[in-house]
Amino acid sequence: MRLHRNLVFATIDSLHLIFNEGKQADKVLKNTLKLDKRWGSRDRGFIAETTYDIVRWKRLYAEIADVNEPFDRTNLFRLFTVWATLRGIKIPDWPQFESTPTRRIKGRFDELSKIRKIRESIPDWLDEVGSKELGKKWDKELAALNQLAPVVLRVNTLKSNVLEVKNQLADLDVETTAAKGVPNALVLKERSNVFTTDAFKNGWFEVQDANSQKVAIMLDAKPGQRIIDACAGAGGKSLHIAEMMENKGQLISLDIYESKLKELKRRAKRNGAFNIETRVIDTTKVIKKLHGTADKVLIDAPCSGLGVLKRNPDTKWKMQPDFLDRIRTLQQQLLRDYSKMVKEDGEFMYATCSILPSENELQVKEFLASEEGATFEIKKENKVSPSATGFDGFYMALMKRKKK
Template identity: 75%
Template structure:
């Protein structure tokens, strides 16, 4: 592979913003990739994948390169050299690479890889927490979370069949395959930008990981029901629920952020879905009005996002032990408050994209012991581990109200 100066510089600029200015990686890259209209899909792919790779392996690469934060430009080039060397890419003869000690890189890599927190490139506290919560499973899970995520689509069955979407994308030379056990899912055989396709613009599909698609399945929404999605965000799962309801009945999509619900409305229009009503949770009254009104309620709770580290590798550098304690407290409050919206005989689904028992099954067990959970019965749960599924880590618990 021959390196091009403007693409390497774009990656270095992006890394500076992510590491030194604590900007979100996906937002940084969205802006960076708009910089030059002449860049083709391969160019943009190089910038995005290289940047994400260096973000993912930040601790390991910094140790190998012997640099410390905050990283100046020279430090970032040294880390880039580590990436090149470990990926078998020839270092160009540019002034930026003059002081880079390439000879020692592989030796240091082998040496440092003997220690898990360095090999898997994670903070000390996160490694300790993983061992505490998952024991011997932690080794496999953190290794799986460092692999690049597949791109999975969810076909919008209101507008198209899985076969129709496959054919449309095939005409664009985008090869996909079905995934056993996921009826609406298609996996891309190679990463590519599907958002520019007509099939996407016509609302035939959304990009949604296979594990995330299991949440609506556990909720099992039926046409004519009133379903409440209490933490809807921009609505990936809301749209799935609505499509399974065949546009019949009502989905009440709620969130504390108005801008996310605005994005959901835009997506719903593209999807041809019109049974969603959005409500901003700006006071306790909003919840009070819906107490006992939902056939089914989904609490897709805010969490550490540990299960989706493969697609958001910068999360591990922004998280802290304090943040985890705060998020667990939020989960308790949401279960206590939002569960009141389930009507007698109705069902509650609690989901997170975390693999930590303290955010998942332990929260459900504790809820069932509290006064707020005394009317609920545990039905079943699904723990999706990245090492076993090959997809994101998720927890989905189903409870029934007596």
């Protein structure tokens, strides 16, 4: 592979914004990739994948390159050199690479790979938390979370079907395979920008991880029900629920961020999902008005996001130890407050994209032991492991309100 100056420089600029200015990787890349209209899909792919790779392996590469944060431009080029050398890419004789000792890189890599927290490139405190909560399983999960995330589609049956989407994409040389146990999921064999296809623009599919799709499947929404998605965000799961309801009944999508709900409305229009009503949680009255009104309530709770690290590798560098304590307190509060929206004999689902028991089954156990949770019992529970499935890590628990 021959390195092109403008692509390497765009990668270095992106890394500076992510590492030194604390910007979100996905947003940085969204802006970077718009900078030069002459870049083709391969050029954009190089910038995005190289940037994400260096973000993912920041600690390992920094140890090999012997550099510390904040990274100046010379340090960023040293990180890039480590990335390129480990992939067998020849370093060009540009002035920026003059001070990078490439000979020692592979030896340092072998030496440092013996230490888990450096090999898997994770902060000390997070490695300790994972090891404490998951024991021997942590090694496998951590290795899986450092793999590149597959691109998975969820076919929107309001507008199309699996065979139609599969054939439409095959005509564009985009090959897909089924995902076991997830009926309307298609996994791309190779990464491709599916957002430019007519099938996407016409609302035939959304991009959504296979394990994420299992949340709405377990909720098992039915046409004609009244369902509340209490932490809807930009609406990936709301759209899936609306599709399962066949546009019949009422789906109320709640969130504290109006901007996210606007994005949900835009996506719903493209999907042909017309039974969604969005409401901003700007006061506690919004929840109180809905007490005892829903057949089913979903809390896709805010969490550490550890289960989706392969998709958002910069999360591990931005998260601080006290964040976990704060998020667990919030999760418990949401369980107690939002469960009140469930009717008698209705169902209540708690889900996270975390793999930590302290955010998952232990939260549900604590809720069921509380005054608010005493009227519920567990109906189903599913812990979805990245190492076992190759997809994101999720937890989901479906509870039923007992009859008085």
